[in-house]
Amino acid sequence: MRNNFRPFRLSGAAVHRLTIATIAACAIAPANMGYAAGGGEIVVADPSKHFDAKGKEPSKFTIELQDGLRKTLPFDDQRDFDEAKRGFIAAPDYKQIMAEAGNVAWDIGSYEWLLEEGQTFDTIHPSLQRQAILNMAYGLYEVVPDKIYQVRGYDLANISFIKSDTGWIVFDPLTAKETAKAALDFINEKLGERPVVAVVYSHSHGDHFGGVRGVVDEADVKSGKVKVIAPVGFMQHAVSENVYAGNAMTRRMFYQYGVLLPRSPYGHVDQSIGKNTAAGNLGLIPPNVIIKDDYEDLTVDGVRMEFMNTPGTEAPAEMNT
Numbered sequence: 001m002r003n004n005f006r007p008f009r010l011s012g013a014a015v016h017r018l019t020i021a022t023i024a025a026c027a028i029a030p031a032n033m034g035y036a037a038g039g040g041e042i043v044v045a046d047p048s049k050h051f052d053a054k055g056k057e058p059s060k061f062t063i064e065l066q067d068g069l070r071k072t073l074p075f076d077d078q079r080d081f082d083e084a085k086r087g088f089i090a091a092p093d094y095k096q097i098m099a100e101a102g103n104v105a106w107d108i109g110s111y112e113w114l115l116e117e118g119q120t121f122d123t124i125h126p127s128l129q130r131q132a133i134l135n136m137a138y139g140l141y142e143v144v145p146d147k148i149y150q151v152r153g154y155d156l157a158n159i160s161f162i163k164s165d166t167g168w169i170v171f172d173p174l175t176a177k178e179t180a181k182a183a184l185d186f187i188n189e190k191l192g193e194r195p196v197v198a199v200v201y202s203h204s205h206g207d208h209f210g211g212v213r214g215v216v217d218e219a220d221v222k223s224g225k226v227k228v229i230a231p232v233g234f235m236q237h238a239v240s241e242n243v244y245a246g247n248a249m250t251r252r253m254f255y256q257y258g259v260l261l262p263r264s265p266y267g268h269v270d271q272s273i274g275k276n277t278a279a280g281n282l283g284l285i286p287p288n289v290i291i292k293d294d295y296e297d298l299t300v301d302g303v304r305m306e307f308m309n310t311p312g313t314e315a316p317a318e319m320n321t
């Protein structure tokens with residue numbers, strides 16, 4: 001699990017060759033993570049005190065350590081905060097996205113206590129606090145003018161939209177159907193309605209494919225009308241990692257990120273690579289285009305994409321585009 005800087009290069013009729021870097025936040029996401037991540041209920045606790053009656057304040061040793069880190073780490077460098085705002089188009093007028101099961105799948109508002117100016121939380125490592133604030137980016141962003149867009153802050157990963165001749169090519173449709181659909185609806189609302197002509201799964205982790213049913217209809221994939229493109233070995237590894245090893249990974253994640261705790265400086269804060277996984281419907285539509293060779297080219301709806309398989313990197317089945 002780490003930040004995955006994935007250059008992708010595309011060209012097409014109206015698109016000169018260009019290279020961009022995008023951040024695809026990654027996590028190993030078990031099949032039942034959608035439910036597990038939020039536990040079906042999001043609890044936000046008063047940030048000024050511990051949420052548990054038996055909970056303790058940080059010791060003087062912890063406070064000294066955090067103070068030392070604040071003095072020695074380069075927190076004066078604010079460039080990341082400026083860059084995180086670059087290309088911002090709009091935020092939606094809602095903070096919550098509901099799951100089909102009736103629970104709240106996503107609530108960016110549950111983390112807003114992080115945004116109060118000038119706070120230092122002695123219960124949070126200063127670097128995690130900084131990262132958690134950067135991860136509050138929420139809404140639609142332009143990455144390459146009139147060509148590449150992202151919706152951020154709707155799930156653990158970002159979802160990217162490439163403007164093709166007649167529609168959208170979607171890169172990595174989040175963890176949950178509900179958040180992926182909300183992202184598609186939002187970009188269509190802001191930039192005009194376009195059909196999804198293709199989906200690319202960059203790799204076999206659930207936060208990069210689980211929401212696919214929110215952006216395409218499986219019948220259109222089966223008929224070949226919509227291309228779903230994935231690296232060689234995708235299905236084998238998506239199943240072996242997320243189903244066979246799913247329960248063990250879910251339990252590990254509970255401890256690693258504290259996702260079942262109330263959202264508070266004393267509880268769940270962030271997952272560093274993104275805020276959290278959405279507690280919605282995780283699904284999978286098998287790809288109908290497999291990238292088998294080391295390098296392959298494919299033109300979809302006027303956009304030429306160059307794929308490079310990179311198995312065994314951040315995931316066992318993975319590719320750059």
Ligand SMILES: [Zn+2]
Pocket residue numbers: 025026027028203205314315
């Ligand atoms: Zn990943």
